[in-house]
Amino acid sequence: MWNRTSGNEVIVHRSSRVEAEQAISDLQKRGYEIIYPLTEQTSCGKTFSTDGYRPVFMGNTFSCKYVAKLRRIVN
Numbered sequence: 001m002w003n004r005t006s007g008n009e010v011i012v013h014r015s016s017r018v019e020a021e022q023a024i025s026d027l028q029k030r031g032y033e034i035i036y037p038l039t040e041q042t043s044c045g046k047t048f049s050t051d052g053y054r055p056v057f058m059g060n061t062f063s064c065k066y067v068a069k070l071r072r073i074v075n
Contacts, residue, residue, distance in 0.1 A: 009072075010070045010071075012027070012069075013066070014066050016066070017038075017066050020038055032071060032072050034070055035069045039068070041064070041066070041067055042062070042064045044060055044061060044062045045061045046061070047061055
């Protein structure tokens with residue numbers, strides 16, 4: 001759970017949708033507006049183990065994260 005900042009912009013990354021919505025609502029209370037709405041980003045990959053010198057396929061991995069981008073409202 002972390003936020004990346006760049007000037008007045010904040011990118012929220014969370015693994016849970018509930019946590020992401022809570023982070024967004026907290027930032028909106030502090031004067032931020034949503035630039036990029038909350039979206040689900042999925043990725044999948046493969047896991048390998050080494051058996052001596054050769055890699056052996058162990059299985060597929062699946063991960064999901066929620067991302068939103070907010071900007072501070074400057075008066």
